[in-house]
Amino acid sequence: MKRVVFFLLIILISSCSFFDSKQKRTQELIDEELRHMDWNSVDSYPFFYTCDEAVTKEQQRICFEETLISHFQETLNDFEFTLTDKESETVEVIFVIDTLGKIRVADIYKNELVLNQMPEFDGVITQSLKNLPKLAPALKRGIPVNTKYRIPVQLNTN
Template identity: 75%
Template sequence: MKRYLPFLIITFLSSCTFFESKEKRTQELINEELGQIDWNTVDSYPFFYTCDESASKAEQKICFEETLISHFQETLNDFEFTLTDAESETVNVIFVIDTLGEIKVVDIEKDASVLDQMPEFDGIITQSLKNLPKLAPALKQAKPVNSKYRIPVQLNTN
């Protein structure tokens, strides 16, 4: 027994985790795992139910973007937007798709001349986004997450 006593003492003293509480070690493991997650990307993009859910991430992105742009163009083609002050104006529409697949307009970045010449512009853009077909939210580690997007809209003068 005396031969094993120094070995046991050395093993006991060299074990760092022996003195740590289980809760502290668990929290450290969670923090380490969270630190390895890339929070700036999603595992799957929001998708319209007309898109293939089992497609690759790149294909999902293409389908999402094409469906979004197609719907947006169809809706906006019904309206005449004209500017008289500049050759063209770019308006940025910023929106969030929440965890339920609902779209919420965050901001419409535009020059003051756009507001002066087309006061109904914000309402038309907002309504266009709200009339998008049903979609599922983006996923991160199999959980629905909010995702933010920016669409540049080019307005031309006549």
């Protein structure tokens, strides 16, 4: 009986260390893979459902950018912004597309001139993004990921 208990005890102790080392090795492999992953690129850009999902990555990017820029142009053409001191001004809009394909403004960089003369600009941009067509998130290794984009918006006064 003592031998059976001793034998079971040895199996129990060795099996715990077996699982421990297997788990440790798995974590090491994951850590190694994460260190070598390019976190600055995606496998598939976010895409509007009006774009073709089966095209190349570059064509997806082009369709995404063209759809977004065209939407911004349509929205901004509906509003009359007035800059009195300059012919043109560039504003940078930074936005995030989350893993569900929802888009939100992260920040808008503009100078004091734009802030003073066009206080409604932020609201127009935010509303414009809310009115975008349905969007699918970017993918990295088949998993939806958050992506951040920066778009320069040129405001012309003439």
